[in-house]
Amino acid sequence: MSQHCDASGADSGDVISVPHRLLRRRVRDIASGVEGELMAVVREDVSDDPVRERWVVLAYVRGPSGREISTAVANIGAV
Template structure:
């Protein structure tokens, strides 16, 4: 595949999630299968979760590091 990235459908899109690695919370904006290799000859693909935090800035984490945030009522 010559593309550098590709969008992946995910059931938690637009839902509140937590990055278990950092503890940061936000809204899951996208999941992207991205080539994270720094080599032109070797591709290393990884599914990254793009999360928008309360400040409005987005951060990434591995898709396996997210969990839903239960809302207290």
């Protein structure tokens, strides 16, 4: 399954950090309506088949409760 990037942003397996202009800024996920801080944008292999990779770009948003949600990066907009 997926591994996380280390503090330097280097990938440690099948997750790669992606730069984004809204990192550490207040954003809204249009799919769920959650507002919070954009914590990370990553390119992640979500395939459950080791032979066939399926890469997606995900955004991680920390909401007011402190819990992070993931969503498609296309769903993120500045507040």
